[in-house]
Amino acid sequence: MMEAQYRAPGSVDEAVALMAGAGGKGRVLAGGTDLLVQMRAGMVAPGLIVDVKRIAEMTAISQIAGAWRVGAAVTGAEIHDHAGLKKAWPGVVEAINLIGSKQVQGRASAGGNLCNASPAADSVPALVAAGAIATVQGPNGRREVPVEQIPAGPGKTSLKPGEIVVSFTLPARPAGSGDAYLRLIPRTEMDIAVVGCGVNLTMKDGTCTAARVALGAVAPTVLLVEGAAKALVGSKLDDKAIEAAAAACRAACKPIDDKRGTIVYRTKIAGVLLKRAVAIAAERARSN
Amino acid sequence: MSKTHVTTTINGEPTEYLCEASQSMLDVLRDELDLTGTKEGCGSGDCGACSIIVDDRLVCACLMLGAEAEGRRVLTIEGMSHGDKLHPLQQKFIEMAALQCGVCTPGMLIAAKALLDRNPNPSETEVRFGLAGNLCRCTGYDKIVRAVLDVAAEQRETTR
């Protein structure tokens, strides 16, 4: 039996080198809230565990020219306590803070949530709606990738072998912007999204000038629903526009029947959450 | 097999141990250090029975590797009382019958402590969401929530 090795490098370069040396047997450990469960269930048996929580760049939150950079391994609890980020991107922060319990928040990160590649990941629709860019580093250096391009299917990402998500950049945006994320779960906590919906809006003089809408748990990957955004942009977010956006969301759904919800239910809820998330995002946009 | 050597602080005591790279903090506490007060209810972070506090953050010991404790400060239920004096939450749980079988109690107390350490004046809703990661199947949570609210009120009274 192969016993795993544990390393906690101090830099991204070192982490990338370790992953490269592990020849496909390496796994990145951020919060571990998915990895440890998978290891215990025998789903994965890494030869090398690379703990990235001692890497400064991956555990820091900073602001550069109006944009926010959030290390991929920053925990939900730290994001929760960050007043500046919360004010700028309340929807993103709420989404990350919905991942699991307080205990899970003490560990879980947006980077882990993205790389675990669950279609139901809470942070991903909010990041996609926000237009977040992931900074990825691998054996061939760094690249910038829109978050929506990273998930490739349940449990699969488009990351190349040895690549690590280092951080997320949330872009600077005009005044009158607001975002929101809502999910539906049967309980009030400790659940996986049956549907998740992220909305990011910019309002000018009562008219929606920009919008991004993303849905989780209704398809193999998180969906960026451009039809919904189109329905909102140029409107005053009247009932008709919002209903058209909801219809676009329902039409975009390609869900499955499973233990967490039915096709019919998920499709219906996608529309319901869109309406509710738009209302919250619009309210925030108006007060920004 | 090469084990990882870890130097850490557990309940205020400098502690060293050897662990497998894949060994969870929960298994280290229970199997290597005989700290069996931290319980395993699920091993997947869904019940909170293994709640511990690491560097002032509440975590599930089953979702953390033993190797990750290097240089950290770990608090388990065994470190919650001081000498022969129970922590006010421990005392209140007994007085208000906030436990029945008692197996979720260590994790519940640690989570309640983490909650009050950050928010000394929680609402009932905040207590309920703060403890939502800790399953209790016996009490329906009523007496637990009341006990935590009571301790918070008393602590505010004494620190006034």
Added chain:
Amino acid sequence: MSEQRRYKWVGTRQNRPDGADKVTGRARFGADFNLPGELVGKVLRSPHAHAVIKSIDVSKAAALPGVKAVVTGADFPEQPDQLLPAGEMQVNLRDVTRNVMAKEKALYEGHAIAAVAATTAAVAQEALSLIKVDYEVLPHVIDVQEAMKDGAPILHPHMRTDGVKPAPEKASNIAKRLEFNKGDAAAGFGKADIVIEREFTTQPVHQGYIEPHAALASAAEDGQVQLWTTTQGHFQVRGFCCRLLNLETSQLRVTPSEIGGGFGGKTVVYLEPVAIRLSQKAGKPVKMVMSREEVFRASGPTSGGWVKVKMGAKKDGTIVAADITVALQAGAFAGSPVGPSCMCSMACYDVENIHVVGYDVVSNRPKVAAYRAPGAPISAWAVESVVDMVAQELNIDPIDLRLKNAAKQGTKTHYGPTFGVIGMVETLEAAKASPHYKSKVKPGYARGVAAGFWFNVGADSSAAAHVGEDGSVTIISGNPDIGGSRASLALMAAEELGIDYKKVRPIVADTASIGFNFVTGGSRVTFATGLAVVNATRDMIGQLKQRAAKLWEVDVDAVVWEDGEARPSSTNVGKFEPLSLAKLAASASRTGGPINGHAQLNAQGAGPGFGVHIVDLKVDPDTGICTIDRYTAVQDVGTAIHPSYVEGQLQGGAAQGIGWALNEEYIYDAKGRLLNPGFLDYRMPVASDLPMIETVLVEVPNPAHPYGVRGVGEVPIIPPMAAIGSAIARATGVRMVDLPISPPRLSAALDAATPRMAAE
């Protein structure tokens, strides 16, 4: 309740004796015991819902370095077709051995096929992967109604439906048919102004104790065995293990750990006989702990069921007839709680004509275990929902309707007995007078009400009381303390002795240190073991009086025991200084030796319990999510020995019922594999799902107990489902008939009722 206290200790809220241990992590639960040199035992489980086990090859596993023993079904001797009590239910020994370790067939996914003991968990896990099992996969059946159909896959070719005449020749999955009759139901419906008929279903739900099953066995070469395990009844564990392994009871000593919840699920054996057998073969101690996934796949749950209710009532609300059919799935082996389900169904009501038929049905699921008032919640879900429909139809307040039909002293039940002193009427009246029921329902919310009944249980208990040299007292009993029973027993002993509660130390003894005690279950401990403790204490007081009589050189009749001391019964006896426990203890050697009391009994006269629950909730029509705003549990508890722990029983039972109503269920795929064997997708209520659970303790003392004790733990899980279903019906106009009322299911029902929304 009268403000004047009847008792000094009984009815007070003292700190529990095991409190400090349990808040500091000191208390040792099942998985917290270890022995030097122990091995780790692990179980190989069937991946198939139904399969013939053609062969098992363990040679590679046995040869793996570090593996010290391997067992399969062949290591457990065949057992007779014989019923034994297990908690509130009965189990067949022939089936028990097969559930512990499969023999000819795997009957559910998760069924134990083989087990290994090895030096480490990793080696044990690897050894399991080296065991080669040749399965012939068979068609399977999961659903209870499917399993009853002609042509369904048959689990047990030898099974013929019991209780049917003439005896059937064909094999069936229906193990038993039961029938109860009172009056003439068919004729009764003729007198009814309205008749309501509806079918209901429930899904299996797990007890959900937070502590997984765990056992540590140490078998010595001379045949003596010690076992540490988490159980509701270590005497039952001893009994089962001895029968399954041909041991004499004196050779097996079972020590119960603290128990991290049971709710009926820890009244049977799973790991214990396997750990012993592995230890016997390996010659070393063997520790086994289930994972949470194993707990869900292979232990518990309670039955899912199908219930049909037809109820007739007059315009004035008098229920004149009820005809009920209950089919419960038993899991892979016969023995669902269909009996109590049928008996409890109409026990709340004094109705002239009742006909109840029950079916016990096997299917390819784990064998059900007792779960809090086993069977009763399933029939009550249906019956109480229909009672609410009657109330709606006749426009009568649901509590008034129940008062009109309430069972009372002298009511003859449909299953035989006539009720003695019971508190159904008092409970309904208390519910009606409760602050909750008197409050106005908030706009946007709706209110539901339902009732529940459980017999409560007596059975065998033993207890001892010892006086220490300093006059403090140890109370020894043999029931694991699952929710504060040490405190209740100590309170009754302190009351009897007239000494400070803190001077009484109650302990839970192992099987070799106290006489037999039936399981902690059926809500029997405070009643039956409490009675044994009271009697043991009284036996000790008799001794104390004799010792005083000896010291005073008077007749024992001239001594009374009051306020913790022996006193002369009157001034005629002579002038003697009272003798305290401490003084009598100090002189014990001179007066006849140590002072102890003992009692053993079969407790008769368990007082039935009745409960009424009230819930206010709202439904989000867009999502089908139910939010409970206010909840009150009202119950006749006889006498609340320790009110806090009595309230705790009501609150915990209600919370479990709320989970059963709204989200908990076993979900299977097409191959009969459980899809949600974890706390993430088996959704038990979390703290933020619930409001405070208000309680109203009604005290109608049980005349068969010196302190009036009635069991309290079972009743509170019975009413919640129908209370919630009825509130939803009143909120939305849609009567839900299938549990759980999860958001997707309620949303679909609401959409079906308003076609416009669905067409959107």
